[in-house]
Amino acid sequence: MLFMEPIDLFKALSNETRLKILWWLKEPEKHFPKQQAHLPKEVSIEGGVCVGDIQEKVQASQSTVSHYLNMMQKAGLLESVRYGQWTYYRRNEDTLQRLAEYLKTEI
Amino acid sequence: MLFMEPIDLFKALSNETRLKILWWLKEPEKHFPKQQAHLPKEVSIEGGVCVGDIQEKVQASQSTVSHYLNMMQKAGLLESVRYGQWTYYRRNEDTLQRLAEYLKTEI
DNA sequence: TTGACATATCGAGTTAACTCGAAATACAAT
DNA sequence: ATTGTATTTCGAGTTAACTCGATATGTCAA
Numbered sequence: 001m002l003f004m005e006p007i008d009l010f011k012a013l014s015n016e017t018r019l020k021i022l023w024w025l026k027e028p029e030k031h032f033p034k035q036q037a038h039l040p041k042e043v044s045i046e047g048g049v050c051v052g053d054i055q056e057k058v059q060a061s062q063s064t065v066s067h068y069l070n071m072m073q074k075a076g077l078l079e080s081v082r083y084g085q086w087t088y089y090r091r092n093e094d095t096l097q098r099l100a101e102y103l104k105t106e107i
Numbered sequence: 108m109l110f111m112e113p114i115d116l117f118k119a120l121s122n123e124t125r126l127k128i129l130w131w132l133k134e135p136e137k138h139f140p141k142q143q144a145h146l147p148k149e150v151s152i153e154g155g156v157c158v159g160d161i162q163e164k165v166q167a168s169q170s171t172v173s174h175y176l177n178m179m180q181k182a183g184l185l186e187s188v189r190y191g192q193w194t195y196y197r198r199n200e201d202t203l204q205r206l207a208e209y210l211k212t213e214i
Numbered sequence: 215t216t217g218a219c220a221t222a223t224c225g226a227g228t229t230a231a232c233t234c235g236a237a238a239t240a241c242a243a244t
Numbered sequence: 245a246t247t248g249t250a251t252t253t254c255g256a257g258t259t260a261a262c263t264c265g266a267t268a269t270g271t272c273a274a
Contacts, residue, residue, distance in 0.1 A: 010120040022214055061234055085241045085250045104207040107129055171263055192220045192271045
């Protein structure tokens with residue numbers, strides 16, 4: 001993520017479901033109990049949760065959740081790692097901190 | 108402004124023109140030269156700029172600008188003071204700082 | 215009280231976001 | 245190769261945001 005488009009970030013944050021996802025991903029082990037069940041134990045995707053687990057919790061259609069995650073990633077809020085047939089999403093803390101800083105100093 | 112609705116704030120920030128207004132209002136004397144021309148000198152509305160001056164700079168219709176300012180105020184980004192036939196808008200720094208803090212700690 | 219000006223509100227057309235189910239793609243295992 | 249599962253992409257209907265011109269409201273000055 002080379003630059004940050006504040007408007008895309010604010011748009012991505014302007015939705016209750018997406019905010020919840022971000023919030024849940026702050027403590028994935030707490031909100032997604034069966035976390036990383038598909039991964040062999042030598043592989044670990046720090047803080048990552050797969051789309052299906054998120055979808056189950058979010059109560060929106062699979063395509064909607066996929067679309068949300070994709071737009072959050074494009075904005076820089078999330079990053080994704082693919083392992084086999086699963087895509088794991090986790091927070092991009094760097095962007096969040098930078099956005100907070102931007103808000104505090106540049107806006 | 109007793110509480111803060113983060114989603115309304117993020118929505119209000121999701122627009123280039125509105126971001127610009129907020130940014131210009133950070134240094135009103137710099138971006139709105141004929142500032143407070145209508146006010147008698149014993150009255151001062153700290154950092155406030157009237158709708159017409161903002162509209163002139165923004166290059167959008169009068170109704171659009173009025174609508175933007177109103178929604179920004181409802182979200183808590185701006186506060187307004189009426190003097191005679193003019194409405195002066197200025198930043199609500201408190202909300203902005205609290206939102207930055209919220210982003211840093213709660214999201 | 216009439217006219218002029220600043221701002222707010224209304225109504226409506228246009229554009230973008232939301233949201234879904236269906237279809238396509240990607241991968242794993244048999 | 246075929247089947248099953250995870251995810252993405254597509255197409256489309258619905259809802260919300262954008263944006264304007266026109267009208268209404270509020271205020272001042274003559």
